[in-house]
Amino acid sequence: MVAAAEPGISAQQPKEKVDPIRWLKENLFSTWYNVILTALGLYIIYLVAAGLYQWGIADAVWVAETRRECLDKNPNGACWAGVFAWFEGFIYGRYPLDERWRINFGVIVLVLWMVPLWLPRVQGKIGIAASVVAFYPFFAGYLFMGGDKSLFLQVMVSIAIVSFIGVIVHAVIGVTSGGSLARTLLRLTGVSGAGDKLQRNLLIIAALAAVAIAFMAQAQWEVPTVSWVRWGGLFLTLVISGIGITTALPAGIVLALGRRSQLPVIRVLCTTFIEVFRSVPLITILFMATTMFPLFLPEGFTLNKLVQVIVAVCLFAACYMAEIVRGGLQAIPKGQYEAAHAMGLGYWRMMGFIIMPQALKFMIPNIVGNLIGLLKDTTLVTIIGLFDILNMIQAASQDVPWRGLHKEPMFVGALIFFIICFSMSKYSQHLERKLNTDHR
Amino acid sequence: MKLVKFAAAFAAAAGMLAVGTTGASAESTLEIVKKRDILRCQVGKPSPGFYNLDAQGNWYGSDVAVCQAIAAAVLGDKNKLEIQSVSTQARFTAMANGESDVLSRTTTWTLLRDTQLGLDFTAINFYDGQGFMVPKGSGIKSALELKGATVCVLTGTTTELNLADYNRKNNLKIQAVTFEDNNVRDDTYLQGGCDAITNDKSGLASSKAKFANPGEHVILPETISKEPLGPVVRQNDSQWMDIVKWTVYALINAEELGINSKNVDEMRKNPPNPSVGRMLGAEGNLEKGLGLSKDWAYNVIKQVGNYGEVYEAYMGGGKLGIGIDRAGSPNALWTQGGLQYSPPFR
Structure with a gap:
């Protein structure tokens, strides 16, 4: 947690002027084995980059009607034409x-x-x-x-x-x-x-x-x-994870406070809830929610699968968040609680003004890490037949005109996920710097 | 993926338990569907030929056509249809818990499934069978020459079991390499990771067609299993079973009688013979026992086409077809040496 303070300190130090040649000498070529490692590293980067360039740009086919046409033009390159044809599908799914x-x-x-x-x-x-x-x-x-x-x-x-x-x-x-x-x-x-x-x-x-x-x-x-059946693509992924993310934090805070509560009933309830949902894999919860739950309902009563999935994801995310929050609360020294009490603050004001602001700051890397995990976990909904972005990508590879087109869509999907997750990560780092008020 | 299997087994077990309670339902499926005014038809994850998504998000394929035909027969409109894509593991549970009205997805008719899952198989709309594909350069001409070969196969289906049976029967010492995804399996095969792929022959044809050089691969002549595929309904609802069964037969019979989506209006107005007239509702009252409208079969053929049209569009040489020859295959009409045969409409 102390590490979170470091960027703040360096930000306050005057920036040294960096001489690029000296920097290279000090960091990459300082000893003979570092020279070898650097050369090896550069070679591997070259191999990957050259391969990607050859496949993705030099040999790629950009305009075609079907994958067969792509293969006829150049069988070794990427067939981006198919990705263009399907791109809206990846984003909007089956939305009309x-x-x-x-x-x-x-x-x-x-x-x-x-x-x-x-x-x-x-x-x-x-x-x-x-x-x-x-x-x-x-x-x-x-x-x-x-x-x-x-x-x-x-x-x-x-x-x-x-x-x-x-x-x-x-x-x-x-x-x-x-x-x-x-x-x-x-x-x-x-x-x-x-x-x-x-x-x-x-x-x-x-x-x-x-x-x-x-x-x-x-x-x-x-x-x-527009029935939820037609929701899909990145849109559906963002709906599920967006709702999961926005409910996870408040629900997690409530659960964490409940688990640390002095009241035995609340404590036991919260602990049971957290432990049960945290001990079961998300995929099992999804299966239970969508295939088992309807069995207990009266005949002809069908639930909205999307709502079931969202509820399952929210419960699951809240439990993980609760433990992160509890960890953050644990890190606050006892003196802070005592000082707050000494000032005459009640429980909620103590939590709201003294404890939580400090604790949440510590937790940012963990929280964001968890949220990124949640976003990626939502791809599990493919298993219950929702057409999120991953399922649309797989559907593209089975569509008859584009049959077998699977590397290119996967590549694009990975890129989309990377962009989203990396910006979340960057934003969390920015938040950490901004909220960093202590100078330990 | 172990977890998936565990969860699936668990769900399937619960589904079987639940059959006892849902089997004796107060309302018949026909009533439920009519009241809902939309048919819930279950397919699987996209699979070329049978059920596919296009880039606009619409379903197409031969099993989807069966769904559309049932919707047209029961509700008069093939678009009053909700296609549910359910994973292979959850397919029977989704039937048992009432989520789907009918299952129309490459599901092989076996005794066990017909008797122990609370399900009834209706009619066969596609005869498939498992085969092998090898590179032409390997010189292999028969599956019996695959001694000691590594064979790529999809996991979790009867395909894997059939391979094991065939292996044992002929003592071939085949090594199976299993995959979850057919694209990964095909890539492995193309890169020499295995000597052959095994799958239903329709799937093999479809895989072959997507390779960069389809001519360099051959599908071996042996068919090592019987895979009769067709729609499935819940047990103990014979009216609904009749409707689904006779909708499939309507597709087949129409082809036999020479009725197609283009000439069906003319055929209904001036039936060339009593069989056509009876089927299209111009005379008689065949619809009575099914509980459908008089023009049910007309709607099916007008909106979906006959069996031959559906086959040509999705299995044959159509723009969205996967290019499997029909002539000489079991899917030809019985009048042309195949197995597609409808009981008489009278």
């Missing part, structure tokens, strides 16, 4: 062609909603993050599934629309003037001098009015149903 804009639109809204979190001048980031987690799923859920909206969903979608627009306006105000949406609203209506309570009530009324307007507006809005 005419409805794919909905996925794009949903992603754009999510990105726009989250951008303010990275803008330094915007205030109230916790509120923004909470609004994304609480309301975006309803908006996205309806956008992706479509069909009739229940009253509850209508209300939630309206709230989501209002919070989205609110966050965007708030961010624009924040970036341009450093203010907040609430204060600007109050100033514009000329009541910024009124009492706190009045101000708050006015804001609530304004929010309710906005929701009411949004409710009227969204009543007209309807998109056709």
Whole structure:
């Protein structure tokens, strides 16, 4: 855990000017065996790179109708034409062609909603993050599934629309003037001098009015149903792992606190839950959830497989997260608890203000490592017949016009996973540096 | 992958236990399907010829055509269909727990499966059989010459067991190398990792067609197993079984009677003979016992085509076909020396 502090220290040291030739001499050619190792390493890199270049670029076929055509043009190279033909399939799975804009639109809204979190001048980031987690799923859920909206969903979608627009306006105000949406609203209506309570009530009324307007507006809005059966590709992978990731952390924190609780019932319940789900492989949980669970249900009652999978993934991820959180809590010295108590803080305030902020900081590498693992684990859903990105890639190799095309799609799939996981990793390193406030 | 097998065995065992409770259901499958207005038809992971996904995410293939035919017969529209892709390990459980209405996926009809899994096999829509493929350069002309050879085979299917039987019977000392994925198996074979591949002959033909030089490989003449493939339903629902069975027969019979998707309208208006008229619902009331509409067979042929059309499109030389010759094979009509034979529609 101390290692987490190191980048922070080096960042504060003045950068030395590096002489490339001296650097090479010191690091790669310092002794005779280092010279040999360097040469060997370079040779291996050359072999791999040259092979990849020959296969992937020099001999590759970029335009073809079928794999046979690719083979006729050049049997030794990659057949990227097939990957182009199937690429949308890898991303959207079996989502209907005419409805794919909905996925794009949903992603754009999510990105726009989250951008303010990275803008330094915007205030109230916790509120923004909470609004994304609480309301975006309803908006996205309806956008992706479509069909009739229940009253509850209508209300939630309206709230989501209002919070989205609110966050965007708030961010624009924040970036341009450093203010907040609430204060600007109050100033514009000329009541910024009124009492706190009045101000708050006015804001609530304004929010309710906005929701009411949004409710009227969204009543007209309807998109056709797209059954979960047609969800697939990278989209499905991201839906499952996205929901898993967002629930894992809060649920993990709750479970970890429960396991360390003084109350025996809560402690035993949490411990049992964690141990049971953590001791069973994910694939077994998925199998149980989708093939065994329906056996216990009444006849003709079929569950949505996707929901079962998501619930299974969430439970599984939460248990792992709980143990990571518990590890982080363990690392906080007892003095911190005692100091918090001495200041008269209760349990929740002690956890919220003193313990958790310190513990979570320690846990970032572990948490992100776990989340990356979760993202990759979701490819196991192929085994129960969901067409996530891996299953689409395998389907491409069986599609008659492109039969046998499997190296190229796999390569692309690996690349996509690498990009996602590597950016997660990079972001976590950035977070570590940013949150690093101690100078041990 | 041990875990997968364990989980599958566990699930299958539970599925068998559950048969007792689900077998005596209050509602028949026909009622459930009609009420739902959509047919749930189970296939497997994409497999050339039988069930495939295209780049737009649509299913196609000969087993998918059977699903479409059943949907057309029961619901009047071949698109009122939900294709479920289920792993080989979970296929029978998904039938037992009521998830799928019918299973239409390269599943070999065996006595054990027909009697002990709570399932009924209906009709055979494809006769397959296991064979071997070797490089032409090896000079091998018969499977009996494979003495001491290494043979690549997919694991977890009857293919592996058939190979073991054949090996023992002929004392060939074959070494089996098992694979989970047919692309990896084929690559290993192409790179000389094994002397031969064994698989159902349809699969071999399909593998061969995807090689860079198909001409350099030969499929040996021996067929070492019988693999009758066809749709499967839950046991104790004879009406649903009749519907599925006679839908397959409708495809075959239509070809025999010369009805196809193009001439079916004309044939129904002016039936050339009573057999055609009866089948298409222009006369008689064949549909009564099945509990379907009068034009069920018409819908099947109009929307899906007859057996020959389906074969040509997905198994034969069509654009999406895997190019297996039908003439002289068991899948030719009985009138042409094959085994495809439908009981009379009367």
